[in-house]
Amino acid sequence: MTTTDFAVRRAPSAAPADQHRSRQTLAKWAFLVPAIVYIAAFFGYPLVNNVVMSFQHYTASTFWTGESPFIGWANWRAVFGDxxxxxxxxxxxxxxxGSLLGQFTIGLALALFFRRRFPLGGPLRSLLLLPWLVPLVAAxxxxxxxxxxxxxxxNEFLHGVGVISQNVPWLSSPQIALLSIILVNIWIGIPFNMVILYGGLQEIPADLYEAASIDGAGRWRTFTAITWPMLRPVVAVVLLLxxxxxxxxxxxxxxxxxxxPANSTESLSTQVYVNSFLQLDFGRGAVIGNVLMGACLVFAVIYLRANRNADVR
Structure with a gap:
């Protein structure tokens, strides 16, 4: 039998294989296209439009006239010069x-505490979730x-236990107001950190702790050699989110x-709100929004690179 005859005989079986691969490719795109369209419409377009708006004189009158002249870097210079x-x-x-440090530290401590089984452990964990469930405006x-x-x-409590002799202006002092807001935000974020870290702790095999106990490892040595390395991927996700x-x-x-008071608790988010919805200067609001998105993007890239380097090691 010649090579040509063999190729001819093999040809009919090649066509079904090609058709199968084509159907697989079509199926993949059938799942991908809706997701791509959704992301492009609801994430890509607003993001691009926000960047374009930051280079335009975009005000409330633009919604009526449709005119938003291009002004270059004027909005950026005005914002960064403010x-x-x-x-x-x-x-x-x-x-x-401050919020991340406080939330993560207390959340990790509580997760380690509740990892041990004891009476009423479940109800206590449920109670600690309440700050996370309360609407932020109500809280x-x-x-x-x-x-x-x-x-x-x-202040009444601190007076009663003798910690202070005069009332503390928690929200009306430029020196204390930001710290007060940080403490409130820590209180709100502790349950999220505790729940995610507690779930990560449950995935660590108990055999590792038993082996460490047999080897005579103490609590701190066990934490640094077993708990922290095994929990590191979960920690990265918690910090990013x-x-x-x-x-x-x-x-x-x-x-x-x-x-x-006196702009002591102004943040990028409040500046977006003030510029866009109070002063109706959407161009400047878009600039600050881009700065916020850029900060999140930089942090996400650092997180991804750190994870990739950890996987390589």
Whole structure:
């Protein structure tokens, strides 16, 4: 039998294989296209439009006239030259760092605590979820009453135990207001950190802890050699999601201080709100929104690179 005859005989079986691959390709695109269209319509278009808007003179009259002249970098120069924006940038960094540190530290401590089985452990975990379930506006309103300088429950309690001799202006002092908001946001974010980290702890095999106990490892050695390395992927996810959620916090700040006193609690989110919805200068609001998105993008890239390097090692 010649090579030509063999190729001819093999040809009929090649066609069904090609058809099968074609059907697989079509099936893949059938699933991908709706997702691509959805992302492009509801994420891609607003993102691109926001970037374009930052280079336009886009105001409330634009919705009626349709005119939004291109003004180049004028909006960017105006925003970055504004002292309030620079103050908001620093406040956002402090607010985000303080909130993440407090939420993660306390959340991890509680997750480690509840990892041990004890009576009423389940009900106690459920109670700790309440701050996460309460609407942020309602939580902010309650905390505004608790932190009120005159008659607030926090000052009354501190007076009663002898910690302070005069009322603390938690929300009306430029030196204390930002710290007060950070503490409230920590209270709100602790349940999220605890739940995710607790779930990660449950995935660590108990055999590793038994082996460490047999080898005579103490609690700190067990944590650094087993718990932390095994929990690191979950920690990365918690910090990434926590950063994205914290850097854009608006409602808590508006309810508690409204950005005051003396701009001491202004953040990038409040500046977007003020420029876009109070001053109706959508171009400047778009600039600050782009800065927020850029910060989230940079943090996400750092997270992905760190994860990739960890996987390589």
């Amino acid at each position: 002292e309030v924006f620079r103050r908001a940038l620093i406040n956002t960094a402090l607010f985000t760092a 902010g309103t309650v905390w505004r009453q608790l932190l009120d300088q005159e008659g607030g429950a926090v 926590g950063f994205i959620a914290t850097v854009k916090v608006l409602d808590i700040i508006l309810v508690l201080t409204g950005g005051g």
